[in-house]
Amino acid sequence: MNKASDRIVFDDVSKFYGEVLGVNRVNLSLPPGVTSLVGPNGSGKTTLMNLMTGLVRPTQGSISVLGLTPDEPEEFFRLVGYCTQFDSFPKGVTGYQFIKQYLRLRGLTDQDAHRLTVEAIDRVSMGEAAHRKVAAYSKGMRQRIRLAQAIAHHPTVLVLDEPLNGLDPMARAESIALFEALGKEGMHVVISSHVLHEVDKISDQVVLMSYGYVVAEGQIQGVRSEVTEHPMQILVRCDAPNLLASRLFAQDHVVEAKLNRDGLGVLVRTLDANQFYMLLNKIISEEEINLQAVSPADDDVNSVYQYLVGGGGGGTV
Amino acid sequence: MSSVASTPSAIRALPWQLWIAQTIAILRMEIRKTLWMRRGIWIYLVAFAPVVLIGIHAIDSPLGRHCNLQQDTEILAGIFQVFYLRFGIFFGCLGMFAWLLRGEIVEKTLHYYFLSPVRREVLVAGKFLAGVIASGLIFGLSVFLAFTLMYGHFGPAGRAYVFSGPGLGQLAAYLAVTALACLGYGSMFLALSLVFKNPILPGIFVLLWEMFHAVLPPLLQKLTIAFYLKQLCPVSVPAQGVMALFTVVAEPVSAYIAVPGLLCLCAAILAFAFWRIRTFEISYLAD
Numbered sequence: 336m337n338k339a340s341d342r343i344v345f346d347d348v349s350k351f352y353g354e355v356l357g358v359n360r361v362n363l364s365l366p367p368g369v370t371s372l373v374g375p376n377g378s379g380k381t382t383l384m385n386l387m388t389g390l391v392r393p394t395q396g397s398i399s400v401l402g403l404t405p406d407e408p409e410e411f412f413r414l415v416g417y418c419t420q421f422d423s424f425p426k427g428v429t430g431y432q433f434i435k436q437y438l439r440l441r442g443l444t445d446q447d448a449h450r451l452t453v454e455a456i457d458r459v460s461m462g463e464a465a466h467r468k469v470a471a472y473s474k475g476m477r478q479r480i481r482l483a484q485a486i487a488h489h490p491t492v493l494v495l496d497e498p499l500n501g502l503d504p505m506a507r508a509e510s511i512a513l514f515e516a517l518g519k520e521g522m523h524v525v526i527s528s529h530v531l532h533e534v535d536k537i538s539d540q541v542v543l544m545s546y547g548y549v550v551a552e553g554q555i556q557g558v559r560s561e562v563t564e565h566p567m568q569i570l571v572r573c574d575a576p577n578l579l580a581s582r583l584f585a586q587d588h589v590v591e592a593k594l595n596r597d598g599l600g601v602l603v604r605t606l607d608a609n610q611f612y613m614l615l616n617k618i619i620s621e622e623e624i625n626l627q628a629v630s631p632a633d634d635d636v637n638s639v640y641q642y643l644v645g646g647g648g649g650g651t652v
Numbered sequence: 653m654s655s656v657a658s659t660p661s662a663i664r665a666l667p668w669q670l671w672i673a674q675t676i677a678i679l680r681m682e683i684r685k686t687l688w689m690r691r692g693i694w695i696y697l698v699a700f701a702p703v704v705l706i707g708i709h710a711i712d713s714p715l716g717r718h719c720n721l722q723q724d725t726e727i728l729a730g731i732f733q734v735f736y737l738r739f740g741i742f743f744g745c746l747g748m749f750a751w752l753l754r755g756e757i758v759e760k761t762l763h764y765y766f767l768s769p770v771r772r773e774v775l776v777a778g779k780f781l782a783g784v785i786a787s788g789l790i791f792g793l794s795v796f797l798a799f800t801l802m803y804g805h806f807g808p809a810g811r812a813y814v815f816s817g818p819g820l821g822q823l824a825a826y827l828a829v830t831a832l833a834c835l836g837y838g839s840m841f842l843a844l845s846l847v848f849k850n851p852i853l854p855g856i857f858v859l860l861w862e863m864f865h866a867v868l869p870p871l872l873q874k875l876t877i878a879f880y881l882k883q884l885c886p887v888s889v890p891a892q893g894v895m896a897l898f899t900v901v902a903e904p905v906s907a908y909i910a911v912p913g914l915l916c917l918c919a920a921i922l923a924f925a926f927w928r929i930r931t932f933e934i935s936y937l938a939d
Contacts, residue, residue, distance in 0.1 A: 352935070390763055390934040409667060412769035419767075421936065423760035425685075439677040440768040442670045484764075 340402035342366055343387060343492065343523060348396035350382055356547045357382035361396070363552060365525065368539030369518035372527040373640055378544040380527040381420060384494050387525070388417045400492055401523075413441070416490035418482050420497050424469045430456065430480040431465040434487050441488060455487035456480075460509065474501035482510070492523040499528055511537055535635050545644045556634050565642045566590050566604040568632035569611065574625040576601045582618045586610075602632060671774050678770075678778030679785070686748055686786040689755075695744045699794040702731050702740070706798050710805035721806055721813060725822075728802045729887035732795070732826055737833055737881055738863060741791050745837035746855045748787050750845040752779040753929075760936045772929040780842055780922065787834040795830050799823050818886070825886035832884065832914055836877035839918040843925040846932065880914040883907070 343365040350357035358379040372380040385391040386398055389405025398404065403411045424433060434455055438448040456465045459479040469477060478501045486493060495514070499507050515537040518524045528534045541558065543551040551558045572595075573579055580592040580601045588611065591604040605611040612629075619626050633639075686692070706728075753776075756762035765775050803810035803819060813819045840858060844851045865876035873879045882888075883905050905913065 385934065388767060390766060392931065392933060408771055409670065409769045412767060415767075417763075417767050419763055421760050421763060425681075425761050425764070426759070436677075436681055437764055437768055439680070440674055440765075440770050442673040442677075 342401070343525070344399050345383075345386075346397045346399075348386060348393045348398055350386055350391060351394045357391075358386070358544075358547045358549075361549050363542060363549065365523065365540070365542075367518075367521050367523050369514060369524045369526065369534075369537050371534045371538040371541045372525065372544060373534075373541055374544035374644075375529070377546075379547040380544055381496055382547075383542075383544070384417065384419075384496050384525065384527060388415060388494060390417075390419075413488065414491045415494065416485035416488065416492070417494040418485035418496065418498055420500070422474070422477055422481075424477070427468065427470075429466050429468055430461055430472070430476075430483075433469055433480060434484045437484060438487055451487050451489075455483040458486065458513065459483040460506075475503055475506050478502055479506065479510075486517075490522070493517060493525070495524065495526045497528055498526060499533060507533065532635065532637065535637070541639075543640055543644070550644060551639070555639060556631070558639050565633075566606050567608045567611075567634075569603045569605065569608070569629065570595070570600055570632045571603060571615065571629050572600040572627040573619070574599070574627070575622065578622055579618060579624060582622070583611075583614070586614060599627075671771070674770050674774050675778040675781065678775065679782050682752070682779055682782030683786055686752070686782055687789070689751070691751070692747060695747050695790065698740050698744055699790045700797075702735055703794055703797045703801065706731075706801045710801045719806065721803075721809060724802055724806075725887060726889070728799065729885065730889050731798065732829075733882070733885055733889050736791065736795065736830065737878065740794075741787070741830065741833045742837055742859060742862065744791060745783075745787055745834060746841050746851065749780075749783045749838040749841035750851040750855070752783050752842060752845070754845040754849075754851065757936065763934050766934060772932070773926045776842070776922070776925050776929050780838060780925075783838050783842065784831075784834050787838060788831050791830050791834065792827055795826050796823070799826060822886040825884065829881055829884045832911070833877070833881055835918050836881070836914055839921040839925070840877070843921045843928070846925055846928040874913065875917070877914065877917065880905075880910040880917070883910040 343363070345361045345363040348361040349359050356379075361383065372383060374380050382391065386393055387400060389408075389411070400411065401414055403414065405411050425436075428436070431452055435448050435452040438451055439445075441448075443451070453465075456462055459482050461476065461479050461483060464472065464476055469480060472480065478498065482495070482498060485495070493514075498510060498514070502510060511533060514524050514526060518537065518539065526534055526538075535555070538555065540553055541551075541555050542549055543558070571579060576594055576599065580594060583589045583592045583601070583603055588607040589603060589605050591602075593602045593604075594600075595602060603611065608631075615629070618624065633642075753762065756765065766772070799822075803814050806813070810819075814823070841851060841855065844854050844858070848854050862876055862878045865873050865878045868876070884907055
């Protein structure tokens with residue numbers, strides 16, 4: 336399999352709805368793993384997902400998913416599953432019927448469709464409610480049954496538009512664990528969510544979007560290190576924070592060294608992270624400081640998004 | 653030369669078996685949905701209204717009113733051509749076929765089909781067939797009951813007309829014309845629903861076009877469904893009154909031309925629907 340055929344590729348893609356911009360000049364090449372699309376409402380996340388799956392057509396440019404396009408649906412949709420944001424179902428169906436009837440469209444036998452349906456329902460823990468009408472489901476249950484429908488045929492690419500909406504904390508944790516497991520199995524999992532701190536934990540790469548433009552993409556730490564105008568924040572926990580702070584503050588690239596409230600750490604803001612780490616090694620060996628932990632404090636999606644685009648906050652965009 | 657020679661093998665190489673299985677799966681979903689949709693109750697009322705009227709006529713006549721077999725045959729022909737073809741089947745197909753895809757858009761469920769490994773042309777074909785079967789069943793049953801009641805109340809004379817006279821042939825012709833009308837109007841309304849958000853206004857235009865097809869120039873008459881259907885009706889109903897003054901008499905065509913002509917018209921309309929669905933985008937908010 337060549338490199339292009341295991342990636343989701345957007346080549347100079349633009350989409351306009353009449354005169355309204357959906358996305359503009361998007362160039363992306365997404366490898367397998369969990370990719371988060373991040374941005375506020377109207378930033379183009381759903382448009383990007385709809386373009387990827389052929390629900391809308393690009394005004395300009397081309398898209399391929401593992402080397403295929405939606406113009407070859409028999410092959411394409413064997414590989415792709417899409418759980419959209421549309422909270423709607425065919426009238427009168429049970430959760431079981433809903434999944435099975437669309438599996439039958441794949442040309443599967445009744446037995447195979449039944450087996451895959453039961454398997455998908457179990458995977459989202461909906462076994463008990465499977466034979467109840469979808470109309471009687473709670474929002475969280477409807478979300479889970481749509482997720483089951485998207486994964487029932489064992490896709491290689493799973494596209495999830497706000498999959499955590501309406502889920503209670505327990506179901507959220509289960510869903511996130513499921514996405515993470517699917518990503519580790521080698522699947523492409525493309526997630527859009529405004530609950531950044533939750534998707535942040537499982538994302539292998541992020542695509543930051545604003546007003547239809549991709550403002551940054553890649554592994555979040557890599558994106559963070561490219562944001563040079565904002566000093567990087569690093570939390571160092573040790574047994575001699577005062578001493579460490581005084582030694583660090585003498586350096587040009589350290590713009591701030593703030594003692595933690597508990598007296599057991601220093602929050603450092605530096606313009607050069609690499610130089611800082613080298614210096615830290617030197618200081619702890621010279622001063623025999625007992626180091627407990629070193630962790631970046633602002634390389635999460637939320638911080639990076641705010642540095643790049645501004646606005647948002649409180650863990651959501 | 654080689655491309656011409658390879659065309660049949662290329663057609664054979666297409667995944668026909670998969671397409672047939674997918675069409676059957678679509679039919680299973682759609683026939684049930686179309687026959688039992690709550691918003692389609694009025695279609696049943698329209699379809700079976702003539703049956704009720706003919707039933708009343710059948711009950712009424714033994715109570716003293718004198719009926720004439722020849723007269724009732726003309727009445728049935730009139731009901732079929734004016735009520736069934738121009739009104740019942742026309743509006744029934746409008747309600748049924750326009751809802752096949754437009755309904756999925758209104759209920760925001762079309763994306764489930766579009767995200768399945770089903771060629772969109774197969775989806776349209778499957779839905780169209782489901783509509784033809786559902787509408788054919790409803791209107792075919794209605795025509796059959798109307799015919800049975802109309803001749804049933806004549807007793808032995810009616811039975812003789814049906815089984816020893818032209819009656820059975822007329823029933824077969826009525827049922828065939830009903831099926832062709834469902835095909836013709838169905839394809840038209842399915843295609844219109846892919847172009848217009850609200851197919852009622854274009855539906856009214858089509859109604860006028862079909863209703864006044866007899867006053868159109870002969871060439872344009874051939875672009876109407878009513879033109880072909882009229883040729884196939886077993887008992888003719890001549891244009892009377894003001895309409896007769898405006899009627900341009902087109903060259904009559906035989907069933908051997910009318911049936912393929914109508915099927916060609918359907919095929920052309922469906923080809924347009926196939927082209928349209930290929931470029932169709934999901935934008936429920938705009939709809």
